[in-house]
Amino acid sequence: MIQHMIGFLGAGNMAEALIRGLIETNKCGGSSLLASDINEIRLAHMSKTYGISTQPGNLALTEAAEVLLLAVKPQQVAEVLGEIRSGLDPQRHTLISIAAGIPTAFIEQQAQCPLKVVRVMPNTPARLKAGAAAFCLGQYAGEAEILLTHLLFETVGIVVQVKESLLNAVTALSGSGPAYIFKLCEMMTAAGLKMGLPADVADDLARQTILGAARMLTETGKSAEELRQAVTSPGGTTQAALEYLGNSDFEQVFQAALLAARDRAQSLMPIVKKGNGK
Template sequence: MAGDQAGKTAFIGVGVMGETILAGLLRSGRPVGDFIVGVRRQERGDELATKYGVTVLPNLDAAASADTVVLGMKPQDLAGALQEIAPVLRPGQLLVSLAAGITTAFIETHVPGGVAVVRVMPNTPALVDEGMHALSAGSHCDEAHLVEAEGLLGATGKVVRIAEKLQNAATAVSGSGPAYIFYVVEAMIDAGVMLGLPRPLATELAVQTLYGSATMLRETQQHPTILREQVTSPGGTTAAALRYLEDHKVKAAFLSAMEACRDRAQQLAADS
């Protein structure tokens, strides 16, 4: 069966991130026939088939029919999914795991020997093709497997290879990072309203400020400290605001929050 489906990619556990990557690949021009979706619930399969035109199969058949399998379920559901599809997996087949905190070693103990595993920490800006994907190779990955994984993920953003020991740190920075940014923008909008701005105007001001600032960081390649100093006149309004943030230890709070995120990722692995 696998020989008849050479080159195909199966998506199993098509949650938000799995669907995001599938949709991005289709937007990039990849033929819909390159992809299979594995489901447990027929209603979800019908929804995806209608939305994208993809072939939908039970999980076991989808895994058997593909050279690459993208695992997009929640971390706590991964072991059960691996147990379900392990009987049809084969050496050389590529598994791309999107499950936060779950190590390649854990996955390798649940699949036949020789199956290549790539662990990925994606993030939600992949929804607009501006994702940040950090990937790490398992013990059976070769360069071709990594290139294949990069090709899949690159349809929705930037991809970097990192040592697996850095994955939990990447989770704290980029995986969960969008939530921190949205939290700050939410606070800026609320502050604008408190200061008398209509909410739509406060939103437009904050969102465009975020977009412009991020664009400056990427295009100028300047250190954020330099860009911050360019905005901060001695004794000016920005300096007054930044002093207040320093007095309230906002930077220290971010450091502690990101440590907590890393620690939770480690705990997910320990609990799996």
């Protein structure tokens, strides 16, 4: 059980995924979870569904919690940090941000105190406890915050630590990654249609194939390469398709697409004023 009071600044989709994960895995009871949000309907939903306490404002929540889970949209981060600044106590608080693209140095600068900050990049399958999250530490965070981040985010999937300079690559790979698989599903379905399969049949087969392949990747302990080779008989149908892909620039295009995502993440980051020591 996590002993701290955890306060969610923003009670949207990702906050809900985490709250559900924490409660369903018995890591926290509803009484040690708090949420604040500008949307009262959202707060009523969270309170009714998960039995958590809600707070009228972000500052009140900050004063009541020890771990602050910053879960508003990136463009709302500066405003929320401004609201809670006077209530922040670096001895008492740890702030874990899931806001995409907001550097730890920006948060530390806005906090105006040596706050322990963790920056996490989760992804949407966290809603099904199949998430992939990566995190990095701010300059004042240490071992206790690593442990805490693992405890919190392992309730909704896997968690890895990376250097902050690699978080935009994580955003490109696992943050945006589910969309690539959805696109693959659309393309497989479209190809099935082109070959004459009924739309619903092509859609069912594509979805289930992706699910089956994903389970083989996570449940057999074999590498993607081993699994691919095992289903590719010499001179067979799979080999014909893979050879066609191999003879195209598919792999370079795919790599370039991920680099474009990483570069976009980089360009969206707020500029951190110099002199923060990072």
